[in-house]
Amino acid sequence: MPHLHIDVFQPLQLPAREGEVVFGFIATSRGEGGESLISTRFKGREFFILHKKSGEKHLLKSDKITRPSPNFLVKHALLAYAKHSHATIIDSNVDNASENVHLKTHDALKSVDYFASDFPTGREIRLEVGFGSARHLLHQASTNPDVLFIALEIHKPSIEQALKQITIQNLNNIMILDYDARLFLEFVPSNTLSRIYVHFPVPWDKKPHRRVIGDTFVTEAIRTLAPQGRLELRTDSENYYRFALETYSHPPHVSFEVRKNQEIAVTSKYEDRWKKMEKNIYDVTLINDLISPEKKLEGDFSFTQSSINDGILPTLERQTFRRDWGFLNAEASFMIGEGGWMLRLAMGSFDRPEHLYLIVQNGKARYFPTQPVRSSANLSAHILLNELLNG
Ligand SMILES: C[S@@+](CC[C@H](N)C(=O)[O-])C[C@H]1O[C@@H](n2cnc3c(N)ncnc32)[C@H](O)[C@@H]1O
Structure with missing residues (x-):
């Protein structure tokens, strides 16, 4: 997993851009360990860079849930953050290799x-x-x-x-x-x-x-x-x-x-x-030996409320809701720098859970980095989440 250690972690004035890499917002965990997630957009992909204090040093690596493929995207974004924040890289497993030409062509x-x-x-x-x-x-x-x-x-x-x-x-x-x-x-x-x-x-x-x-x-x-x-x-x-x-x-x-x-x-x-x-x-x-009927799935991942009270998010932290179709679990909550809250979610069926984030800012909710996969269990989990956000 690409990572680097830097001497000092400088939160950036966000949004910020370093070359083609754009850093959008920072979300800070309320739990122990104090990790923060920096939203990053590069080559049309959105993901988080994770920052954590590690002894005297600071660790930057990609967040597991949103980690994009190929690895080049993460490596480049990590180096861009270090450069933009004028940090000194103490050690790293990240080379400065350019984008794999095979992926480009x-x-x-x-x-x-x-x-x-x-x-x-x-x-x-x-x-x-x-x-x-x-x-x-x-x-x-x-x-x-x-x-x-x-x-x-x-x-x-x-x-x-x-x-x-x-x-x-x-x-x-x-x-x-x-x-x-x-x-x-x-x-x-x-x-x-x-x-x-x-x-x-x-x-x-x-x-x-x-x-x-x-x-x-x-x-x-x-x-x-x-x-x-x-x-x-x-x-x-x-x-x-x-x-x-x-x-x-x-x-x-x-x-x-x-x-x-x-x-x-x-x-x-x-x-x-x-x-x-x-x-x-x-x-x-x-x-x-069977001709199967077409599979029909009703519903989508939109949020019905015109304005969501984002204060509801931290109250859901570490709660698991189990149902016949699967479950919804709010693993951790994060505060977003300029106002708003974020939840790390696991949802859907028990044997194939989806891991992603829910962001609520200015009364509007959205999933990050993308909407869940449109499966029946995920749609049921979304309906439940919608109800919970309604209070
Ligand atoms: C033991 S290797 C065999 C690879 C290859 N089929 C071969 O015969 O050499 C199993 C591969 O399946 C991949 N894999 C495991 N679970 C998977 C999943 N749920 N969906 C897609 N790939 C999976 C692993 O990453 C691994 O590369």
């Missing part, structure tokens, strides 16, 4: 809004979950130029590596998204995908609820797969293989195939490693 990296507002249509679409080294993704995309590959990964260095290869190989049929696959399927229209690849997912043997494959994921996979579409799990983990078989056997209108030690055209880094250790490799494939 290629538009394969998409944001979730891209899919939420206008999901691509008109050609065969396959999804790859957790592409890692991207060997399988790149191989599939280059051998199937008419197919569009939507590729999800939450590990930022893997995303940067994949983008680099996409540019070098000049592939134009891959869309990369930095997003949790378990959340993403909600945006996919019904009966759309021909394949979903989940190759060598993290086994999470001690925390099975964190696995990509689970009841909700499989239900959503069946909805989004076209008839005869396939959800392909490849794993070296016997536990995961058994768990997937069990999970696939619940829903009706599906069949499944199991294969052991099947050779495929391209092997991943993980597969090479397991093969050297002579581990078995399992393929567990679910085949959908």
Whole structure:
């Protein structure tokens, strides 16, 4: 995670600009530890830089919830803050590398809004979950130029590596998204995908609820797969293989195939490693046989009140509201410099919570850095939040 230590933390006169980086406002935590968050806008992305006192020094790093991809954005913003505030950098892991040219010249990296507002249509679409080294993704995309590959990964260095290869190989049929696959399927229209690849997912043997494959994921996979579409799990983990078989056997209108030690055209880094250790490799494939109705979601994320009393926000701090659809939790509250309050929220479904901020200034509320993903649990959490803000 990019970070730097500076000698003195100078709050800036805000808003402030250093080159292309704009700092908007500062929000200070009311809790112990005294962290503050500086809103930052750079290259069309909004995120927070986090400041914390660390012994005699001051730590600047990116806030986990709003951290943008690629890392270059954070690195550049951290250096811009240090420069604008005339701070001396004591130590850092931030290089002054310029923007990765592959990210500049290629538009394969998409944001979730891209899919939420206008999901691509008109050609065969396959999804790859957790592409890692991207060997399988790149191989599939280059051998199937008419197919569009939507590729999800939450590990930022893997995303940067994949983008680099996409540019070098000049592939134009891959869309990369930095997003949790378990959340993403909600945006996919019904009966759309021909394949979903989940190759060598993290086994999470001690925390099975964190696995990509689970009841909700499989239900959503069946909805989004076209008839005869396939959800392909490849794993070296016997536990995961058994768990997937069990999970696939619940829903009706599906069949499944199991294969052991099947050779495929391209092997991943993980597969090479397991093969050297002579581990078995399992393929567990679910085949959908259903035409699913279109998913309809009512509502949006607007706030209905004409003027919100921002004093209500700190009273919600550390409160959790549990409901049938999921929950809403106000983790921490922050005061905003020029007036206003902010809450750090976790909301939505228990196994796929959304983490973001709510800002109330001048009686108006907004989510930061973007609205929640338009899922049914998030819409329910928003209705509850709206009611709470009404007092
Ligand atoms: C063990 S690696 C396997 C990578 C690659 N598929 C291969 O076969 O080499 C699992 C990858 O899944 C990613 N991952 C884990 N959970 C994920 C999720 N919920 N959504 C998207 N990617 C995820 C991890 O970041 C990691 O890169």
